[in-house]
Amino acid sequence: MAVPATRAVRSDGIRSREAILRTAASLATVRGLEALSLGELAAEVGMSKSGMYAHFGSKEELQLATVAAAKSIFEDVVLGPASAYPPGRDGLIALADLFMEHIRRRIFPGGCFFDATFDELLSYPGPVLDAVIDVRRDFRQRFHDHLEAAATAGELPPGADLEQLEFDVMAGMSLGEDLFRAQGDGRVIDLAERAVRLRMGVPADYRPVRSR
Amino acid sequence: MAVPATRAVRSDGIRSREAILRTAASLATVRGLEALSLGELAAEVGMSKSGMYAHFGSKEELQLATVAAAKSIFEDVVLGPASAYPPGRDGLIALADLFMEHIRRRIFPGGCFFDATFDELLSYPGPVLDAVIDVRRDFRQRFHDHLEAAATAGELPPGADLEQLEFDVMAGMSLGEDLFRAQGDGRVIDLAERAVRLRMGVPADYRPVRSR
Numbered sequence: 539m540a541v542p543a544t545r546a547v548r549s550d551g552i553r554s555r556e557a558i559l560r561t562a563a564s565l566a567t568v569r570g571l572e573a574l575s576l577g578e579l580a581a582e583v584g585m586s587k588s589g590m591y592a593h594f595g596s597k598e599e600l601q602l603a604t605v606a607a608a609k610s611i612f613e614d615v616v617l618g619p620a621s622a623y624p625p626g627r628d629g630l631i632a633l634a635d636l637f638m639e640h641i642r643r644r645i646f647p648g649g650c651f652f653d654a655t656f657d658e659l660l661s662y663p664g665p666v667l668d669a670v671i672d673v674r675r676d677f678r679q680r681f682h683d684h685l686e687a688a689a690t691a692g693e694l695p696p697g698a699d700l701e702q703l704e705f706d707v708m709a710g711m712s713l714g715e716d717l718f719r720a721q722g723d724g725r726v727i728d729l730a731e732r733a734v735r736l737r738m739g740v741p742a743d744y745r746p747v748r749s750r
Numbered sequence: 751m752a753v754p755a756t757r758a759v760r761s762d763g764i765r766s767r768e769a770i771l772r773t774a775a776s777l778a779t780v781r782g783l784e785a786l787s788l789g790e791l792a793a794e795v796g797m798s799k800s801g802m803y804a805h806f807g808s809k810e811e812l813q814l815a816t817v818a819a820a821k822s823i824f825e826d827v828v829l830g831p832a833s834a835y836p837p838g839r840d841g842l843i844a845l846a847d848l849f850m851e852h853i854r855r856r857i858f859p860g861g862c863f864f865d866a867t868f869d870e871l872l873s874y875p876g877p878v879l880d881a882v883i884d885v886r887r888d889f890r891q892r893f894h895d896h897l898e899a900a901a902t903a904g905e906l907p908p909g910a911d912l913e914q915l916e917f918d919v920m921a922g923m924s925l926g927e928d929l930f931r932a933q934g935d936g937r938v939i940d941l942a943e944r945a946v947r948l949r950m951g952v953p954a955d956y957r958p959v960r961s962r
Contacts, residue, residue: 660932702948705941709925710918720872729917736914 555593558583559607562600566608567648571601571655572662598666605669608651612673615640617680627693627738628746630684634711634734635746637677641715642727649719652677653712681707694739706737767805770795771819774812778820779860783813783867784874810878817881820863824885827852832892839905839950840958842896846923846946847958849889853927854939861931864889865924893919906951918949 561583566574576597580590594600616636623632641649648654652673659667685700685707694703714730717723732742773795778786788809792802806812828848835844853861860866864885871879897912897919906915926942929935944954 656932702941702944705925705938706918706922706945706948709921709942709945712928713917713921713924716924720868726917729914730921732914733918733921736918 562604563608567646567654570658601666624749625687627688632746774816775820779858779866782870813878837899839900843958
């Protein structure tokens with residue numbers, strides 16, 4: 539009987555660690571990652587502060603684990619599903635749509651985790667900011683790669699300015715996210731999704747096609 | 751001799767009030783308008799706190815005066831010069847350019863005063879937030895009016911989606927501003943100015959023409 543008991547304990551430990559970090563990631567998009575304290579989080583999830591210290595030794599460890607948890611959610615909801623689409627125009631549109639839908643569905647209450655925490659962390663350089671920057675850079679790079687693939691595949695007009703296209707696509711997504719956070723009106727998400735299609739030269743109601 | 755003396759005193763008072771408010775407006779774009787205190791500002795401009803109280807009775811009075819000062823600067827640098835251009839395509843491009851140049855020149859160190867303070871003030875509803883919202887709404891309305899004038903003048907393709915165009919123009923400006931604040935690289939200002947031209951259907955190096 540010892541084995542199942544140990545398993546159950548470990549499973550509970552894993553589950554509660556995950557639950558704590560999901561709460562931490564959500565809170566961080568509203569109150570900030572730097573403002574997150576072990577005591578505050580303990581109160582939020584109904585645990586003792588000493589229990590929190592058993593999970594996370596320090597505030598920085600908690601912050602890094604929170605960024606990792608947010609990254610894992612972002613992969614599950616945005617990056618993973620987007621990888622079902624081929625590189626190029628359709629992959630770019632799918633990635634943009636999945637990002638905008640994760641904003642519309644308020645996967646994180648304060649918008650994109652990696653936008654919400656970035657501005658705040660600029661004032662606190664260190665490994666936590668670096669971890670956030672890594673995810674942002676990877677996300678941006680995916681758009682860059684999709685645009686290069688689209689150009690190579692002849693999906694863009696010859697001589698299209700890829701730097702300008704990348705800027706325009708990010709601009710629509712960024713304003714859509716900002717206005718949705720300020721106004722909560724899904725219409726701005728539609729405008730952002732249409733903006734991406736217009737820049738990619740497809741109709742406003744175009745649906746990207748999966749790889750197979 | 752009494753008259754010149756009185757004038758001199760009043761002139762000094764006006765000058766120093768203006769200087770204080772210019773400092774306050776600059777500080778607010780970096781540290782926030784809510785974080786602005788009479789004591790902190792007094793230290794910054796080298797005045798006594800009691801002298802500050804003689805100028806501004808309360809924190810809210812100081813905040814409202816700071817917004818008014820920022821609005822006056824914004825009118826001098828962006829809105830006023832833009833009014834030399836005709837309603838429609840050229841007026842819109844000139845307004846966007848003047849806005850982006852005021853970002854590039856760091857007229858306010860933290861970017862656009864009315865963007866920098868808006869997010870912060872959302873947590874503090876009241877007359878100060880209302881004053882900021884008024885300026886933002888007026889600015890946005892100018893783009894709306896220019897687009898309607900452009901459509902009426904036949905400067906846009908027939909049936910152009912004005913709501914989408916307005917979103918796209920604001921998106922380019924907004925991302926240009928955000929990236930410039932984060933990276934300080936004027937290249938993103940160029941991309942924003944080009945994005946506006948592309949949306950308005952003119953070449954990337956197009957120069958708007960004044961009314962006369």
